[in-house]
Amino acid sequence: MxxxxxxxxxxxxxxxxxxxxxxxxxxxxxxxxPTQIGDIHKGVVLDIQKNLGFAFVDFGEKTPGLLSRPPSFWENTPFTKGSSVLVQITRDKVKHTPLNEQQEEKEKNVRLSLTLSFSSAFFIFQPKTPGLRFSKTISKQDFSEETLSKISELLSDNEGLTVKPLARKASFEALEA
Structure with a gap:
């Protein structure tokens, strides 16, 4: 069965x-x-661990979120302790329950990102991430040159869009809405 x-x-x-x-x-x-994934918050940098490649950010919850970036990012960043930062939640807080009495309960903080994205049925819009990209299951060849040109015209130089599979069957009018 x-x-x-x-x-x-x-x-x-x-x-x-x-x-x-x-x-x-x-x-x-x-x-x-409930999940907080996708929520966007204005936070405050509490502490930066440059050598480990992350910072703790207070975004209004009991425990701070973890903002992970390569160590090189923190060497050249304008962020310092107390800086305001706009972040998006990419992973909820995770609680690991012990399997036996010898193990202790562990909790992982909320994971945050500086790369904001806004998702709809047809697209994922990413300000500050320029370019037109396609989901793994579709390609540029699934769309007419006219449709691709019109979509590209809607984006400014610093905006990006990932096209989702559902967009393949939609009219340009539906995509534009």
Whole structure:
């Protein structure tokens, strides 16, 4: 008998279903908190660990977020302790529950990024990341030159766009909306 675990993660919750050959049965699954992935915050740099390549950023939660960048970034950065910074959450806080009594409970901080992105059904818009890119399952050849030209005209020199697979079947009017 084949069994498949289907995981769906729309917006702020997670759905699981256990699918078997002849029937399907939902699983009882609860997320302790809604996801914050994609949320954008104005934060304050609390501490920079240049040699380790990260900084702790207070973004309004109990524990600071971790902003990871290559060590070379921190050598030439304008950020200092107390600097304001615009960040996007890329990973929720993770709590590791021990398997036995000898292990202690561990918690990993929220992961942050300086690269902001805004996602829709057809595109991922990235200010300050110039260029037109395509999702792994599609290519430039899936679109007419006219459509690609019109999409490119909508972007300024410092803006970028990643085209998602769903865009392949949409009209330019739908893409533009």
């Amino acid at each position: 084949n069994t498949l675990l289907l995981v769906s993660r729309p917006s702020h919750h997670t759905n699981l279903a256990l699918l078997k050959e002849k029937d399907s049965s939902p699983l009882e699954f609860r997320v302790s908190h």
